[in-house]
Amino acid sequence: xENVEQHPSTLSVQEGDxxxxxxxxxxxxxxxxxxxxxxxGKGPQLIIxxxxxxxxxxxxxxxxxxNKTAKHFxxxxxxxxxxxxxxxxxxxxxxxxxxKGTRLSVIA
Amino acid sequence: KAGVTQTPRYLIKTRxxxxxxxxxxxxGHRSVSWYQQTPGQGLQFLFEYFSExxxxxxxxxxxxxxxxxxxxxxxxxxxxxxxxxxxxxLCASSLQKGIGRSYEQYFGPGTRLTVx
Numbered sequence: 001x002e003n004v005e006q007h008p009s010t011l012s013v014q015e016g017d018x019x020x021x022x023x024x025x026x027x028x029x030x031x032x033x034x035x036x037x038x039x040x041g042k043g044p045q046l047i048i049x050x051x052x053x054x055x056x057x058x059x060x061x062x063x064x065x066x067n068k069t070a071k072h073f074x075x076x077x078x079x080x081x082x083x084x085x086x087x088x089x090x091x092x093x094x095x096x097x098x099x100k101g102t103r104l105s106v107i108a
Numbered sequence: 109k110a111g112v113t114q115t116p117r118y119l120i121k122t123r124x125x126x127x128x129x130x131x132x133x134x135x136g137h138r139s140v141s142w143y144q145q146t147p148g149q150g151l152q153f154l155f156e157y158f159s160e161x162x163x164x165x166x167x168x169x170x171x172x173x174x175x176x177x178x179x180x181x182x183x184x185x186x187x188x189x190x191x192x193x194x195x196x197x198l199c200a201s202s203l204q205k206g207i208g209r210s211y212e213q214y215f216g217p218g219t220r221l222t223v224x
Contacts (some may be wrong), residue, residue, distance in 0.1 A: 034212065043112070043198050043215035044151070089151060096141070096200075096213060098151035 002027040004092050006099025013080050014107055021102045023090035024072040030093040033073045035064060038087045038101075047088075048075070080106045110135065112201050112216035120222045126187040129219045133180050133201030139163075140182040141213060142174060145196040154197075157182055186221075194223045 003026040013019045025033075031052040036044035050057045050064045050073065057064050061080075066073040077084055085106045090099045113132045121127050133140050141164075142154040153166040157176035174184040180201075186193055197220075200213040 036215070041217075043200075043217045046212055046214060049212060091151075096143075096151075096153065098143075100150045 002030055002093050002097040004090060004097050004099045006090050006102060008102060009100060010103045010105070012105045012107060015081060016079055019075075019077040019080050019084070019104055019106075021075045021088055021090070021104075022072060023074070023092075023099050024070075025092040025097075026071065027093065028068075028071065032093060033064070033066060034091050034096070035062075035075050036089045036091065036098075038089065044089055077104075080104075082106050082108050112199055112214055114197075114199050114216040114219050116219060117217065118220050118222075120224060121189050122224050123189055123191060125189050126185065127189060127221060128183055128185045129197055129199075129221070131182045131184075131199030131201075131216060133182070133199075134214055137201035137203050137214075138180050139202045139211070140176055140180065141200045141202075142182070142184050143198045143200065144168070145198055145218070146194075151198070154184065189223045191223050194221060196220050 006023045034049035035047050037047045038044045048059050048062050048064050050066050055066055061078045063076040087101045087103050089101050115130045139158045141156040143151050145151045154168055155162055155174050156164040160176045171187045176182045196218040198215050198218045200215045202211040202213045
């Protein structure tokens, strides 16, 4: 089955800096890669996703890149703000297999 | 459009009891998936229902079961509760119309189950 590895597990950045979270997956048949943001006491919220026929997708300060050959995809957050502080999860495939999560802390 | 709702939000049970959790998907969504979230194991897939049929099942014991009703609402049941079942149980709905096509999943706020 699919296995998703996510790094780093924790990440601290200064406000205004960029944050990058990386995930690798094992099943070359996976074709859908969403990213979720989970704030304390809430369920995961879909923030961006990418399908296997696209290499990059952007939505304002958030971007995701996909390298199918290397089987890894990354989340990029630019100009980070304190409200970006949360746990971020990557996932692969339709029956979602999640990474362990990255706790992002943005220091004002 | 209302989001995914889950009831109850919090639940405390004792070992050996059983529990039923409820999920109402986004209107029009026919696929409902359940996940267990714990600090140690992260988010793990339990099962997925589509049009009242279980389509996929994760690696959990038979004590975990679910069902989906004709209005797409879903319930999951855990029997003979164990301490290790304490977790946040998340439900996600999607528009998914057929097997093999991945659609966005939208999560509810979860039910926090504590087993004492």
